[in-house]
Amino acid sequence: MAASTLSEVARLAGVSLATASRVLNGSTRKPAEDIAERVREAAEKLGYVPNAQAQALAKSSSGLIGLIVHDIADPYFSAIARGVQEAARQQNRMVLLASTSGAPSDEREAVAAFAARRADSIVIAGSRSARPEDEQGNLELAAELDRYCRNGGHVGVVGHPIVGSTTNEGYHVVEVPNEDLAAELADELAASHEGAFVVVGGPEGLFTSDDRIRGFQRGLADAGRPRAEVVRTGFNRAGGYDAGLALAERIKASDERLCIFAVNDVMAIGVTAALRAEGVWIPRDANIAGFDDIETLRDFRPALSTVYLPLEDIGRLAAGDPDGGSVVGSVKLRRSTELPAESQTA
């Protein structure tokens, strides 16, 4: 048994299709109350559920928001997703989800799928990239998005404008002050750390990573400190772990006390885990800082100095929440104590 239709309801109520439609699905014209009641009763009795597809087709507006993330299980993205979801709820829309692992070609595909579903808007999160191997993919993604916009779609981009897009029409970029915040973080860290700095960054060409690196270097420079050495690795825990292993060697060999800035919290956790595995103590032998202030990691010890990013708000903004506001974020300097001071008294 397929779901019952509006015309069945209309027939049962003894009214026309038009009237039934007007009663059940918010129209400007309100039929008389007694008729309306009859229709509602009929609908109830038949268990009528309006067909949103048909509605969308008829009034060409789907009530859908497309969300593109690299990986929904990554806390960075799931926090953004929460914001998008919330905005959608307020706008009485639903969220369509696509995970892409970050490949522009997958992203292009997702955009096409969203466009096919006539999503009212698309939110695309996840670092844009300028890596040569992504160039072709970026161009195609940009073309797909441009087309979507030309057809009246709205695109919310988290972070950086789409590489290769030829228009601004329909785009709404939520700027994340990665560079400035990283500079601020560097400044604060410089105040409490004597030794050298090392940056554990993602692959070159990843804007988010590059911005944070650039900002960090600027902050160091402003604080009168030498540039940090930059280690490139994967933009995830595994990458951080690998970098951490290498750094551990160095720390143990040279006895220098480094301050390591990983460009996101998850990488920082990887670094920490590797150092710990290699017998490097924090903060005795090294300091570690991250970026994003991932909620689940706030209780992590040794505590990560990090930068708070209002990810949920970012998602909300990208999804076009009217009561806008801009992204600010703030540095969270935390004492990395292996044994919290309070513990000493226990």
Add this chain to the structure above:
Amino acid sequence: MAASTLSEVARLAGVSLATASRVLNGSTRKPAEDIAERVREAAEKLGYVPNAQAQALAKSSSGLIGLIVHDIADPYFSAIARGVQEAARQQNRMVLLASTSGAPSDEREAVAAFAARRADSIVIAGSRSARPEDEQGNLELAAELDRYCRNGGHVGVVGHPIVGSTTNEGYHVVEVPNEDLAAELADELAASHEGAFVVVGGPEGLFTSDDRIRGFQRGLADAGRPRAEVVRTGFNRAGGYDAGLALAERIKASDERLCIFAVNDVMAIGVTAALRAEGVWIPRDANIAGFDDIETLRDFRPALSTVYLPLEDIGRLAAGDPDGGSVVGSVKLRRSTELPAESQTA
């Protein structure tokens, strides 16, 4: 400019609507290659994007999977979401997301919305509840789901069957062996812990929590240990933190060395944070275990003994992945060492 339509493509290619449809959208009938080529060219030139809504309407299958979670930013749910997303990808479908904060009435609403969109199937994750205040909501949710199933929908439920559902038709429950695994965990913990056990559980009536508590008690009993005292609190970090504060008092006052089992990792983290804040050392003064083996928390120290749950697989199964398999999970006993052994040698 609205997106171009199939009939525009057909006209440009000089063929009928039917032919264009057959060329562009997988039909069993394959038109001649030269004609097909003409159509494809026309489509390309016009930037044709098929209208999925119209397609869905015409062939009454939307290619949508609805996913209902309590909170997409919760790592437990986002891990499941990843699995669902993956299954969807394989089935060539898209995921529609709804977060509900756990209220059955919201869940009902989400189901209705999915039904309206004619989702091919719905996955509903998040603990079912038997709490009296949810009874009415549960009934309505069950009615909505039953109706959806009657209309040919498929429902994948994570954990427990829907409370109040009057049919099995269309339902597919992915059983999670919470009880057995908790028993196993208790057994393992009993082997290495001498003192008393305390369980930090969620509100009474939450099946997931209740199952884990019951299993844990059973495991203790089987190991010849006395029942654990059960503390009820919120099913999240804050709840764990609150419980942790209370337990800290006790630990400090009585000098007893407890083993605390929090019914999920996030709560366990809360407990740990509270104990730490109160100057209780782990593992010197207490032991802590959790459940779920949340990925982001694996590097947490003191390490959580926990139970691995293949959340991604669970999501995949609930989303109806054909190459089934059942949920197993396994206990992960971890030494809770404040200072990892390796560190001592540094």
Add this chain to the structure above:
DNA sequence: ATGCAACGGGAATGCGCTTTCCCACCTTCT
């Protein structure tokens, strides 16, 4: 009493597509 506007319900059209059904044409076998 008459005219007009406002109102409320219904028939019909179309949203963009899939899918039967039909027909013209071309093979192939007896």
Add this chain to the structure above:
DNA sequence: AGAAGGTGGGAAAGCGCATTCCCGTTGCAT
């Protein structure tokens, strides 16, 4: 050569709904 069967394209009928006209009623002012 003729019939039976296959092949490939097109016309048209919906899928379920919103919405535009259209028309019969009613209320009110004239």
